[in-house]
Structure formats: C-alpha cells, structure tokens
Amino acid sequence: MELDKKELGATHYKESALKEGKLLSLAKQPKLQYAWDNGPAIGRYLEELKEGRIIARKCNKCRRIMIPPRMFCELCWRPTDEWVYVKDTGKVNTFSICYVNWDASRIKKGDKPHLPAVIEIDGASEGMGILHVLGEVEPEKIKIGMKVKAAWKKPEEREGAITDILYFKPVRG
Amino acid sequence: MAYQKVAIVGAGITKFVRRAQETGKELAFQASKMALDSCGMTIDDIESVSLGTAPDAFDGVHMKGEYLSDGSGGWRKPYMRQFVGGGTGVFAPIHGWLHVASGMFDTCLVVCSEKMSSCYPHPQGAFKTIFDHTTEQALDPTLIWIFALEMNRFMSTYGITKEEIAQVSVKNKKNAMDHPAAQLPMEITVDDVMNSETLAWPVNRLDISPASDGAAAIVLASEHASKRITDKPVWIDGVGWNLDTAYWATRDLSYPRYVEKAARMAYDMAGVVEPKREIEIAEPYDPFDYKELHHMEGLQLADRGKAVEMLLDGVTQRDGDRPMCPSGGALGVGNPIAATGLMKVIEIFLQLRGEAGKRQVPGSPRCGLAQAWGDLMQVGTVVVLRR
Numbered sequence: 001m002e003l004d005k006k007e008l009g010a011t012h013y014k015e016s017a018l019k020e021g022k023l024l025s026l027a028k029q030p031k032l033q034y035a036w037d038n039g040p041a042i043g044r045y046l047e048e049l050k051e052g053r054i055i056a057r058k059c060n061k062c063r064r065i066m067i068p069p070r071m072f073c074e075l076c077w078r079p080t081d082e083w084v085y086v087k088d089t090g091k092v093n094t095f096s097i098c099y100v101n102w103d104a105s106r107i108k109k110g111d112k113p114h115l116p117a118v119i120e121i122d123g124a125s126e127g128m129g130i131l132h133v134l135g136e137v138e139p140e141k142i143k144i145g146m147k148v149k150a151a152w153k154k155p156e157e158r159e160g161a162i163t164d165i166l167y168f169k170p171v172r173g
Numbered sequence: 174m175a176y177q178k179v180a181i182v183g184a185g186i187t188k189f190v191r192r193a194q195e196t197g198k199e200l201a202f203q204a205s206k207m208a209l210d211s212c213g214m215t216i217d218d219i220e221s222v223s224l225g226t227a228p229d230a231f232d233g234v235h236m237k238g239e240y241l242s243d244g245s246g247g248w249r250k251p252y253m254r255q256f257v258g259g260g261t262g263v264f265a266p267i268h269g270w271l272h273v274a275s276g277m278f279d280t281c282l283v284v285c286s287e288k289m290s291s292c293y294p295h296p297q298g299a300f301k302t303i304f305d306h307t308t309e310q311a312l313d314p315t316l317i318w319i320f321a322l323e324m325n326r327f328m329s330t331y332g333i334t335k336e337e338i339a340q341v342s343v344k345n346k347k348n349a350m351d352h353p354a355a356q357l358p359m360e361i362t363v364d365d366v367m368n369s370e371t372l373a374w375p376v377n378r379l380d381i382s383p384a385s386d387g388a389a390a391i392v393l394a395s396e397h398a399s400k401r402i403t404d405k406p407v408w409i410d411g412v413g414w415n416l417d418t419a420y421w422a423t424r425d426l427s428y429p430r431y432v433e434k435a436a437r438m439a440y441d442m443a444g445v446v447e448p449k450r451e452i453e454i455a456e457p458y459d460p461f462d463y464k465e466l467h468h469m470e471g472l473q474l475a476d477r478g479k480a481v482e483m484l485l486d487g488v489t490q491r492d493g494d495r496p497m498c499p500s501g502g503a504l505g506v507g508n509p510i511a512a513t514g515l516m517k518v519i520e521i522f523l524q525l526r527g528e529a530g531k532r533q534v535p536g537s538p539r540c541g542l543a544q545a546w547g548d549l550m551q552v553g554t555v556v557v558l559r560r
C-alpha cells in the first residue's frame with residue numbers, strides 16, 4: 001500500500017466557519033473547582049514558606065536532601081528520615097524568556113516577559129531544582145549558573161504558597 | 174523466546190489538520206477502516222483492540238477511551254485504552270504487541286485518535302494541569318516552559334546554537350511535502366525559523382509542531398495468522414518503555430535517560446547490539462526541533478552532544494546514511510498527540526516494505542525504529558521493526 005494512492009479522511013475547516021455560522025458547534029464550559037490536599041511534606045513546605053524559610057527532606061540511605069520535600073524517597077523507595085532547612089539562595093540551572101501566557105495568549109505589548117527558571121537550591125543535593133521565576137533582572141543578563149536569592153513577600157502578605165517567594169533575583173557582588 | 178512473533182500487516186491514517194469536521198470517533202473509524210482494508214481484513218477478523226488517545230482535557234470528554242471505542246471497532250471486544258501523554262502513539266502498539274505476543278490473541282487492531290481543536294482558546298491551556306497543582310501551577314506555567322527550559326539546558330551543555338537546531342525544522346517540514354496526510358509541509362530556511370515569533374526563548378514558533386486533529390491505525394497479527402494475510406509482514410522485534418520521576422526539575426535535562434532505558438530494553442529484545450550501525454532508519458519524536466537530536470542521543474543513535482553533527486553533515490536527510498523523520502515528523506506532518514507516534518510507526522512500516530512512495534529512502538532498509546515521548550517530559554516508548 002502507498003499512502004499517495006489512497007483517499008485519506010479528515011476534512012479541514014477554518015475557525016471562521018464557526019463564527020460565520022457555516023458550521024455548527026456546541027460550546028460549553030464546565031465550571032468545576034478543586035481543593036487539593038497538601039499532605040505532610042508539602043504542607044510543612046508551605047508553612048515554612050510562610051515563615052520565610054525553605055525546608056527539605058533528607059533520605060538517610062542515599063543521603064539526598066530533597067526539595068520539594070517528600071515523605072518517601074522515590075530513588076530508594078523508602079520513607080525519608082529528617083527535615084532539613086536549606087538556604088533561600090541557589091543558582092540558575094536553566095531559564096526561558098517567555099512571551100506567551102498559560103493559555104497560549106500573548107503577553108500585552110510593553111509587559112515584561114515571564115522569566116521561568118529551574119533554580120538549584122543551596123543546601124539541597126546537587127542538581128535538586130525547583131521551578132520558579134526570576135525578577136529584578138534584564139532578560140538578556142540572565143545566565144545559566146547565575147547565583148540568585150529569593151525575593152519574599154512581606155510577612156503579613158504571605159499565605160503559605162510557593163508564591164510567597166515573589167521571584168528569585170541575582171545576588172549582587 | 175517465550176513470545177509469539179508479532180507482525181504489522183496493515184495500516185491506515187487520516188489527514189492531519191488543525192480542525193477536522195469529523196468527531197474523534199469518526200476519525201478513529203476512518204483510520205481503522207483504511208487499515209483493515211489495506212490488508213483485506215474485516216472487523217470480524219480482529220480479536221482485540223488497543224486504543225491510544227492523550228489527555229481527556231483536549232476533548233472535554235472524560236473516559237475518552239470508552240467514548241472512542243465504537244469508532245475503533247472495540248465494541249464487544251477485549252478493548253484497552255493506553256495513555257502516557259505524547260508517548261501514547263508508540264505505547265498503544267506496544268500494548269497491541271503484548272496482546273498478541275502473550276498468545277492471548279492472534280490479531281489486534283491498534284488505533285490512535287486525537288482531536289485537539291475542541292479546546293478553546295487553545296489546547297495548550299489544557300496542559301497547565303500536568304504541572305504540580307500546589308508547587309508549580311501557582312506560577313501560571315505554560316507547556317512551552319518545560320521545552321524552553323530543556324532546550325536551553327541542552328544547548329548550553331553542548332554548545333549547540335539555535336541556528337543549528339533550526340535545521341531539524343527545515344528538514345522535517347520539507348520531508349512532509351511528500352506526505353499526503355501532512356498539515357504543515359513547507360519549504361523554509363533557517364532564517365525563517367529564526368525570524369518566526371519568539372514564544373519562549375529559545376523556542377520560536379517554527380521550532381514547534383502544530384496542534385492537530387487526526388487518527389492512525391495498524392493491524393497486528395501473530396506469525397501463523399500473518400501468513401494468511403500478507404507476504405510482506407513487518408515484525409515488531411523489540412519493544413521498550415520507561416518512565417522517569419515526575420520531579421522533573423531535579424533531573425539532568427540535557428539527556429533523556431528514560432529514553433535510553435526504553436531503547437536498551439527494545440534493543441535487548443531485538444538483539445540489536447550496535448544501534449548506530451543496525452538501526453538504518455528512525456522516526457524519533459520531534460514535537461520541538463531540538464527533541465529530534467535529544468532523542469537520537471537517548472536512543473544511542475548518536476553520542477551525547479553529537480546528534481547535531483549528523484544533522485549538519487546531512488546524514489539524517491532522507492537520502493543520507495541515517496534518515497531521521499523521513500515522514501516529515503510531528504513538525505511537518507502534524508502533531509495530533511497520540512496519532513503522531515503511530516504515524517511514525519506506520520512510516521517505518523511503509524519504508525521497510527518499500528511502499529513509502531516519494532518519501533522512500535534509498536538502500537532498502539531492513540531495520541528501523543519509531544519512538545515517542547511524553548507525560549511530564551518523562552516517558553520514552555520505543556519499537557524496533559524489521560522486515
């Protein structure tokens with residue numbers, strides 16, 4: 001069989017055909033909400049973020065200090081052993097300069113791009129990173145390996161969320 | 174060997190389009206009917222059905238496996254839905270292989286159908302909930318972030334440039350000009366890629382595959398059943414799949430270790446000792462252009478950081494020594510997530526049979542590979558095919 005010699009299915013249409021009423025479709029938006037339980041590991045992580053601290057969990061078998069903290073070590077597949085405070089500094093493992101929003105819409109003209117990054121946190125095991133964003137930095141000045149520090153919300157504004165850290169900013173000097 | 178040998182004996186595909194008038198069920202039916210017709214079989218000859226389809230959130234239809242079962246010929250048959258995100262299109266035939274290799278069934282229809290266009294304003298939004306709900310979603314991530322972050326890490330680890338990577342997109346979109354199902358066949362230059370809109374540096378618009386609707390299907394048969402069906406069977410000689418940790422930010426993003434593990438599993442089963450020499454043609458998963466190179470390295474088809482040299486030397490062109498994505502890949506044919514991986518399996522099937530038409534690679538290859546990748550950039554799925 002050669003595909004070139006066959007009649008293939010699927011009939012393309014343009015989005016405008018819906019708007020012009022040439023094709024009918026049904027648009028519905030289910031309005032569901034979820035409340036996600038944190039569990040003991042992320043629960044403590046969030047409580048500590050509210051206090052302006054970052055906490056990790058240690059596995060005494062592989063000796064990894066893991067962030068985000070977890071009650072089991074996915075490598076050794078056994079319970080983790082200890083809570084360990086780590087620093088609120090780290091280095092940029094990788095980053096992006098992003099002009100689109102979560103739903104693929106574009107950022108507004110003149111708005112600053114999103115600056116997502118993987119930050120390797122000081123005090124956690126080598127290569128242990130978290131997803132966060134960068135701030136107080138010109139996009140073109142960002143480098144892999146750059147040292148950064150958490151910029152925290154004011155204590156009274158913190159709510160026990162990853163966004164209690166506003167962003168990570170370059171460490172001067 | 175404790176397994177029954179399993180052959181691919183037929184294949185079918187729809188066009189890949191941004192928006193299809195047909196429903197997902199209808200697309201599944203079109204591809205499945207074409208696959209059965211291609212080898213002179215009917216649905217009554219099919220003993221089991223393996224269905225692949227990716228996130229339910231695209232369609233807004235929960236239990237999409239059940240929803241698609243009628244169009245896939247799964248009605249009153251042993252029917253199973255597979256789902257590992259973008260890896261689904263090769264995971265579904267792997268499960269089809271399990272159905273037949275185990276001796277449970279002599280035939281299996283493998284169907285992959287995807288309809289991304291139902292999701293507004295853009296199916297990309299459906300991916301937000303793949304990120305951890307508490308520690309990541311609050312940062313408003315878009316899917317492109319993880320690709321941009323991984324691409325940057327890959328580039329900086331090995332000193333590879335955006336211009337070099339763009340040549341993958343140029344090659345694949347050009348290859349797609351000869352694929353009758355293709356959504357984005359184009360003759361473009363590296364400059365076109367570089368000058369296309371920057372979405373999330375280092376990712377530009379032409380570095381990315383499109384959102385698509387489409388379906389693909391293949392028919393599997395045991396060795397003795399295949400003899401009644403075709404004199405040109407293509408054997409699934411090796412299968413492999415592997416999953417890495419969901420703590421993706423703690424992984425080495427420059428190298429897909431899980432793809433290596435999946436490939437080694439498939440190579441061991443197929444008796445492939447030197448993949449660089451023995452795998453003559455491959456369809457690595459290419460939702461983004463750098464992923465073709467990233468995956469070639471994970472698949473052991475290139476040394477770490479060296480896939481780009483094969484690209485620049487023309488080795489991976491359709492008429493090169495090791496053609497990669499001769500179909501046009503996800504970048505050129507389109508990316509209806511689950512159907513893409515199966516499109517890649519079909520391409521290797523046709524190439525090994527010498528039935529790829531204008532896309533036929535020279536040298537009558539005997540051994541090829543198709544691979545897909547997905548979930549939270551953590552799963553590798555691989556099949557090794559031989560004639």
Ligand SMILES: [Zn+2]
Binds near residue numbers: 063064073075
């Ligand atoms: Zn451990």
